[in-house]
Amino acid sequence: MDPDLPDPTPNPTSTALVLLLIATGGILGALLRYQLGLWWPTPTGHLPWTTLTINVTGCFTIGCFMVTIGAVPRPLLRPFLVTGILGGYTTFSTYTVDLVHLGREGHWVMGIGYGLGTAAAAIAGVLLGMRLGRLLGPESRAVVRQA
Amino acid sequence: MNSYLLVAVGAGAGAPLRFLIDRTVTRLVRHNLPWGTFSVNMVGSIILGALSGALMAGPELALLIGTGFCGALTTYSTFSYESAVLWERGRRSAAMMNIVGSVVVGLGAAVAGFAVGSAFWG
Numbered sequence: 162m163d164p165d166l167p168d169p170t171p172n173p174t175s176t177a178l179v180l181l182l183i184a185t186g187g188i189l190g191a192l193l194r195y196q197l198g199l200w201w202p203t204p205t206g207h208l209p210w211t212t213l214t215i216n217v218t219g220c221f222t223i224g225c226f227m228v229t230i231g232a233v234p235r236p237l238l239r240p241f242l243v244t245g246i247l248g249g250y251t252t253f254s255t256y257t258v259d260l261v262h263l264g265r266e267g268h269w270v271m272g273i274g275y276g277l278g279t280a281a282a283a284i285a286g287v288l289l290g291m292r293l294g295r296l297l298g299p300e301s302r303a304v305v306r307q308a
Numbered sequence: 309m310n311s312y313l314l315v316a317v318g319a320g321a322g323a324p325l326r327f328l329i330d331r332t333v334t335r336l337v338r339h340n341l342p343w344g345t346f347s348v349n350m351v352g353s354i355i356l357g358a359l360s361g362a363l364m365a366g367p368e369l370a371l372l373i374g375t376g377f378c379g380a381l382t383t384y385s386t387f388s389y390e391s392a393v394l395w396e397r398g399r400r401s402a403a404m405m406n407i408v409g410s411v412v413v414g415l416g417a418a419v420a421g422f423a424v425g426s427a428f429w430g
Contacts, residue, residue: 180324187323187380188316195315195375216384223385224392240327243386249323253382253410254352255374257418258360276415280407283388284395291392 179240186245194250206266209259212252213279219251220283224290229298311371318376322352326381341402342390345383346410352382353414357421362429 194215201211223243230239256279263272329351330344337343356378359365365373387410394403 180327183327184320184324187319187326191315191319191323191376191380192312194379195312195371198375219385220388223389227389244327245323247385248326248383249319249380251384252352252379253349253384253387253414254356254378254418255382256384257349257353257411257414258356258422260415261357261360261418261422276411279384280388280411283384284392284407287385287388287392288396291396 179237182237182241183245183248186241187249190246190249190251194252203259205262206268208271208275209255212255212259213275213282216251216256216279217282217286219247220286221290223247224287224292225294226290228291228294232298314368314371315376315379318372318374318378319380320376322377322380326383341394341406342387345386345390346406346413349382349387349410349414350417352378353417354421355381357418358425358429359421360418361422361425361427363426364429365425 197215198211203209203211226239226243226247230242260272260276263269263275326348329348333344333347334342356374359370359374359378387406391403391406394400394406
C-alpha cells in the first residue's frame with residue numbers, strides 16, 4: 162500500500178544507505194521548493210499559487226513514477242526519487258498552515274477554495290500521472306502492487 | 309548562516325525521519341489505511357503551526373524548522389498517491405476518508421499548534 166516503504170531491508174547497511182538516499186533526495190526537493198518560493202513569493206492575503214503548483218506537479222510526478230519505477234530493477238530508485246525528492250519537494254504542513262493564515266486574515270472563500278482546490282488538483286494530478294505513466298511505461302497495472 | 313544551508317540541514321533531518329515514522333507506524337498499526345503518512349503530516353502541521361504562531365522565532369528558525377524540516381517531514385505527493393490508489397482499488401470511501409480526514413485533522417493540528425505557539429512564544 163505504502164509507496165514510501167521500499168522492500169524490506171534486513172541488512173543494516175542497506176537501511177543506512179536508504180536513509181542516506183532519502184536525506185539527499187529530500188534536501189534536493191526541499192531546496193527546489195525553497196528556490197521556487199524565492200522566485201515566486203506569495204504576498205500576504207493572496208492565494209498560495211507557488212505551494213499549490215509545487216504540490217500538484219509533485220503529485221503528477223509521483224503518479225508517473227510509481228507506475229513505471231517498479232519495472233526498473235533499481236531498488237534504490239524509489240527511496241531517492243519518491244521518498245526523497247518528491248517527499249522533500251511537496252509539503253503538507255505549509256498547506257495546512259497557509260489555510261490557518263487565510264482564515265485568520267478573514268479570507269474564508271479563498272481559504273476554502275485553496276483547501277479544496279489543492280486536494281482535488283492533487284488527486285487529479287496523481288491519476289493523470291499514472292495514466293501517462295502507463296501509456297509510456299513498459300509495465301502497467303502490476304506495478305501498483307500491495308506492499 | 310546561509311539560507312540554503314539552513315533549509316538543507318532541516319530537510320536532511322525531516323525526510324529520513326518521515327521514512328522512519330512512516331515505517332514504525334505502518335508496522336504498529338496493522339490497518340489498511342495510510343496511517344504512517346497521516347502521522348507525519350499531522351506532526352509537521354502542529355510544529356509548523358507553532359512556529360508560525362511564535363512571533364519570536366526569527367527568519368533562520370523559519371528556514372531550518374519550517375521550510376526545511378517540516379517541509380520535508382510532511383508530504384503531499386505520497387498522501388495523494390495513497391488516496392488515489394485506494395480510489396482505484398474501489399475503496400472509494402476509504403480514499404475520501406483519507407483525504408477529508410487528513411485535511412480536516414491537519415487543519416486542526418495547525419490551528420492547535422498556532423495557538424500553542426502564540427500563547428507561549430507570541
